[in-house]
Amino acid sequence: xxxxxxxxxxxxxxxxxxxxxxxxxxxxxxxxxxxxxxxxxxxxxxxxxxxxxxxxxxxxxxxxxxxxxxxxxxxxxxxxxxxxxxxxxxxxxxxxxxxxxxxxxxxxxxxxxxxxxxxxxxxxxxxxxxxxxxxxxxxxxxxxxxxxxxxxxxxxxxxxxxxxxxxxxxxxxxxxxxxxxxxxxxxxxxxxxxxxxxxxxxxxxxxxxxxxxxxxxxxx
Amino acid sequence: xxxxxxxxxxxxxxxxxxxxxxxxxxxxxxxxxxxxxxxxxxxxxxxxxxxxxxxxxxxxxxxxxxxxxxxxxxxxxxxxxxxxxxxxxxxxxxxxxxxxxxxxxxxxxxxxxxxxxxxxxxxxxxxxxxxxxxxxxxxxxxxxxxxxxxxxxxxxxxxxxxxxxxxxxxxxxxxxxxxxxxxxxxxxxxxxxxxxxxxxxxxxxxxxxxxxxxxxxxxxxxxxxxxxxxxxxxxxxxxxxxxxxxxxxxxxxxxxxxxxxxxxxxxxxxxxxxxxxxxxxxxxxxxxxxxxxxxxxxxxxxxxxxxxxxxxxxxxxxxxxxxxxxxxxxxxxxxxxxxxxxxxxxxxxxxxxxxxxxxxxxxxxxxxxxxxxxxxxxxxxxxxxxxxxxxxxxxxxxxxxxxxxxxxxxxxxxxxxxxxxxxxxxxxxxxxxxxxxxxxxxxxxxxxxxxxxxxxxxxxxxxxxxxxxxxxxxxxxxxxxxxxxxxxxxxxxxxxxxxxxxxxxxxxxxxxxxxxxxxxxxxxxxxxxxxxxxxxxxxxxxxxxxxxxxxxxxxxxxxxxxxxxxxxxxxxxxxxxxxxxxxxxxxxxxxxxxxxxxxxxxxxxxxxxxxxxxxxxxxxxxxxxxxxxxxxxxxxxxxxxxxxxxxxxxxxxxxxxxxxxxxxxxxxxxx
Numbered sequence: 001x002x003x004x005x006x007x008x009x010x011x012x013x014x015x016x017x018x019x020x021x022x023x024x025x026x027x028x029x030x031x032x033x034x035x036x037x038x039x040x041x042x043x044x045x046x047x048x049x050x051x052x053x054x055x056x057x058x059x060x061x062x063x064x065x066x067x068x069x070x071x072x073x074x075x076x077x078x079x080x081x082x083x084x085x086x087x088x089x090x091x092x093x094x095x096x097x098x099x100x101x102x103x104x105x106x107x108x109x110x111x112x113x114x115x116x117x118x119x120x121x122x123x124x125x126x127x128x129x130x131x132x133x134x135x136x137x138x139x140x141x142x143x144x145x146x147x148x149x150x151x152x153x154x155x156x157x158x159x160x161x162x163x164x165x166x167x168x169x170x171x172x173x174x175x176x177x178x179x180x181x182x183x184x185x186x187x188x189x190x191x192x193x194x195x196x197x198x199x200x201x202x203x204x205x206x207x208x209x210x211x212x213x214x215x216x217x218x219x220x
Numbered sequence: 221x222x223x224x225x226x227x228x229x230x231x232x233x234x235x236x237x238x239x240x241x242x243x244x245x246x247x248x249x250x251x252x253x254x255x256x257x258x259x260x261x262x263x264x265x266x267x268x269x270x271x272x273x274x275x276x277x278x279x280x281x282x283x284x285x286x287x288x289x290x291x292x293x294x295x296x297x298x299x300x301x302x303x304x305x306x307x308x309x310x311x312x313x314x315x316x317x318x319x320x321x322x323x324x325x326x327x328x329x330x331x332x333x334x335x336x337x338x339x340x341x342x343x344x345x346x347x348x349x350x351x352x353x354x355x356x357x358x359x360x361x362x363x364x365x366x367x368x369x370x371x372x373x374x375x376x377x378x379x380x381x382x383x384x385x386x387x388x389x390x391x392x393x394x395x396x397x398x399x400x401x402x403x404x405x406x407x408x409x410x411x412x413x414x415x416x417x418x419x420x421x422x423x424x425x426x427x428x429x430x431x432x433x434x435x436x437x438x439x440x441x442x443x444x445x446x447x448x449x450x451x452x453x454x455x456x457x458x459x460x461x462x463x464x465x466x467x468x469x470x471x472x473x474x475x476x477x478x479x480x481x482x483x484x485x486x487x488x489x490x491x492x493x494x495x496x497x498x499x500x501x502x503x504x505x506x507x508x509x510x511x512x513x514x515x516x517x518x519x520x521x522x523x524x525x526x527x528x529x530x531x532x533x534x535x536x537x538x539x540x541x542x543x544x545x546x547x548x549x550x551x552x553x554x555x556x557x558x559x560x561x562x563x564x565x566x567x568x569x570x571x572x573x574x575x576x577x578x579x580x581x582x583x584x585x586x587x588x589x590x591x592x593x594x595x596x597x598x599x600x601x602x603x604x605x606x607x608x609x610x611x612x613x614x615x616x617x618x619x620x621x622x623x624x625x626x627x628x629x630x631x632x633x634x635x636x637x638x639x640x641x642x643x644x645x646x647x648x649x650x651x652x653x654x655x656x657x658x659x660x661x662x663x664x665x666x667x668x669x670x671x672x673x674x675x676x677x678x679x680x681x682x683x684x685x686x687x688x689x690x691x692x693x694x695x696x697x698x699x700x701x702x703x704x705x706x707x708x709x710x711x712x713x714x715x716x717x718x719x720x721x722x723x724x725x726x727x728x729x730x731x732x733x734x735x736x737x738x739x740x741x742x743x744x745x746x747x748x749x750x751x752x753x754x755x756x757x758x759x760x761x762x763x764x765x766x767x768x769x770x771x772x773x774x775x776x777x778x779x780x781x782x783x784x785x786x787x788x789x790x791x792x793x794x795x796x797x798x799x800x801x802x803x804x805x806x807x808x809x810x811x812x813x814x815x816x817x818x819x820x821x822x823x824x825x826x827x828x829x830x831x832x833x834x835x836x837x838x839x840x841x842x843x844x845x846x847x848x849x850x851x852x853x854x855x856x857x858x859x860x861x862x863x864x865x866x867x868x869x870x871x872x873x874x875x876x877x878x879x880x881x882x883x884x885x886x887x888x889x890x891x
Binding site for chain 2: 107110111113114117118138141142144145148
């Protein structure tokens with residue numbers, strides 16, 4: 001692989017991590033969704049670049065799925081959902097932004113150290129790609145842990161999944177079936193969680209997960 | 221077809237029978253079909269094992285089936301050792317099936333017994349044939365679960381449920397220990413096939429640990445003190461023919477597991493391996509029989525006596541290790557022969573005794589000895605056969621128990637030749653404990669037989685008892701004859717065991733069958749010899765003569781009954797010697813330290829009308845010192861961890877996240 005192709009791949013994967021960090025400090029839901037859509041666009045770009053470089057046409061399909069489903073369908077649906085729920089202006093009481101960002105940076109550092117140590121004999125691109133992918137996954141998890149609103153947890157989950165796709169496309173010879181099934185499982189998860197959101201809302205008049213926990217404590 | 225394939229087919233037939241039992245569970249024929257098939261298959265297996273053992277013991281036949289771990293497959297192997305145990309197990313299996321054919325008629329819930337009975341037999345046979353750790357453990361668990369299902373036959377009884385629970389827990393602990401032992405034996409390369417393990421043995425630093433784990437794993441199944449607590453609960457809870465299988469046969473599978481691991485897989489023995497085995501065995505023997513003496517439930521007496529006999533067998537194995545580790549091959553062969561001989565003997569007479577107890581249970585519905593008595597007149601055949609079993613287990617010549625225990629003591633007498641002072645001092649102590657156990661076992665079975673079968677009936681049920689069916693009696697009679705046969709001709713058994721012993725200890729006992737008059741001479745003519753046949757003839761002739769003389773001379777005399785009638789002026793059966801009163805002397809001597817026994821007598825003052833009362837309290841120290849602390853610790857930890865049940869979703873996620881980050885940190889900082 002020539003230097004240029006490597007640089008572009010590196011740049012796109014790095015952008016994905018950057019966007020993940022951006023996700024972390026969005027405290028308004030609609031802004032969060034916009035950044036998430038942007039992350040999906042970056043992902044689609046990265047995947048199609050991989051498709052071009054590896055000469056693997058099926059990856060274009062993956063990119064297309066990422067673009068259509070994650071950059072358009074899901075964000076639009078979530079936008080409509082939060083509008084219907086009336087929480088689009090809500091400011092979420094997340095963990096202190098500074099702390100979260102510091103934790104996120106630490107996670108990125110950790111994943112780079114881990115991957116570089118573990119994959120000493122793999123190709124350079126695969127190594128860096130994996131390091132970035134692991135960072136995105138960890139940042140997604142961090143988001144799920146620090147947020148209390150169900151919608152932002154969904155977003156955290158999906159950005160986590162973006163990391164998985166990045167890892168999958170970085171590795172050559174990944175079977176297409178796996179990608180398809182991952183994409184579908186995310187779609188299903190989205191639908192299920194969406195339905196749950198409305199159910200929670202109906203029941204408790206809020207999508208703050210604290211309400212669910214309160215219920216459990218009352219029962220337990 | 222090689223013998224091992226043949227045996228695997230027989231196992232398959234047993235499993236098929238188990239399936240069949242489910243299919244035809246509503247049919248009236250189910251019992252006959254299941255037990256009939258079991259008799260046929262086990263009998264066939266006996267034939268295969270016997271032919272292998274006598275005709276071609278040096279040949280091992282192996283088979284690999286494409287099951288189990290993909291890179292190993294399921295390995296099976298029949299060598300002399302497994303052939304001998306296949307013989308023992310199926311001997312017990314055949315007798316139990318024959319007994320079940322008659323006894324099963326009285327079974328209240330046959331559908332809970334019939335499917336598991338052949339499955340249990342199949343599991344035991346599979347353990348003996350397994351030749352890799354995975355197959356071994358799988359069969360071992362299968363055997364445990366099948367027997368657990370049988371223990372739970374009468375699950376509506378609280379005691380039985382508790383027995384099943386304790387059994388399940390202890391079986392899991394044992395399997396876990398064996399799992400670790402095999403893991404250590406297989407080493408980092410994961411060579412789980414016994415062939416691989418045999419080739420490289422355990423690395424020298426780990427042998428002690430493997431030995432301890434093997435002792436723990438197989439000892440918990442065999443009933444070594446203090447791992448025995450489940451045994452007297454679980455064995456009596458099952459139907460009697462299953463109790464016989466569990467006590468007489470399944471414990472032997474555990475002994476087999478120990479021999480297989482320690483003598484075959486672990487490599488050449490070191491002398492110190494014998495020490496823990498000897499200590500565990502001797503303690504088990506002495507404590508087991510003391511426990512047995514304190515029991516009132518006849519099946520529990522038998523279960524505790526199983527513990528004692530397992531102790532004896534482990535003493536033999538420990539001696540074999542101690543001698544073998546010092547290069548005293550002939551002595552090791554003697555001890556090993558004694559242990560294996562006792563394996564066979566115990567399978568025979570313990571099954572016989574459990575069948576007898578089952579017959580009593582069928583006839584009276586009663587397991588408490590205090591409610592029995594006088595059954596010899598009502599059930600003469602059962603009584604006589606039970607007496608044979610009781611004499612055999614009490615090691616009375618000319619029966620088989622004497623032969624094996626005598627060999628064991630001969631091996632112990634060789635201990636002064638051992639070079640280590642630790643063993644020189646330990647082995648005589650073990651011998652003394654063994655002698656004590658033998659004497660107490662005799663007392664125990666005098667008590668069991670005397671209280672149950674002699675005297676006058678203590679309850680309505682015992683008064684109305686009737687002899688059991690012929691099939692049950694036939695099963696008992698076969699076992700009793702075998703007890704007599706092996707006792708009278710021990711030389712045949714010793715020579716048949718020679719190839720097994722040779723494979724395990726590197727040599728064999730001197731050939732016995734050529735010695736005149738079928739005597740056995742374990743070491744040298746000048747030291748000791750025993751002739752079962754002569755003893756048998758002498759006892760038969762002198763006893764017949766005595767009986768003849770007494771009947772001729774004494775019985776015919778006209779006697780007037782005196783007013784003084786032997787301390788029984790009152791004809792109430794409650795005035796008889798009871799099981800508790802029989803055990804009292806022993807309880808007073810040993811109970812203080814073995815059970816922390818206390819007696820409290822509540823004697824009303826003169827003129828006070830209430831009855832006097834004596835209360836005896838026994839403590840099971842195994843429970844109080846070993847299990848209760850463990851239970852308390854587990855409960856404490858469980859209580860501490862309990863609030864993890866009630867965390868918020870986010871907390872759970874945080875835990876997962878934290879664990880992930882922690883693991884990544886470990887990877888990142890691993891040197």
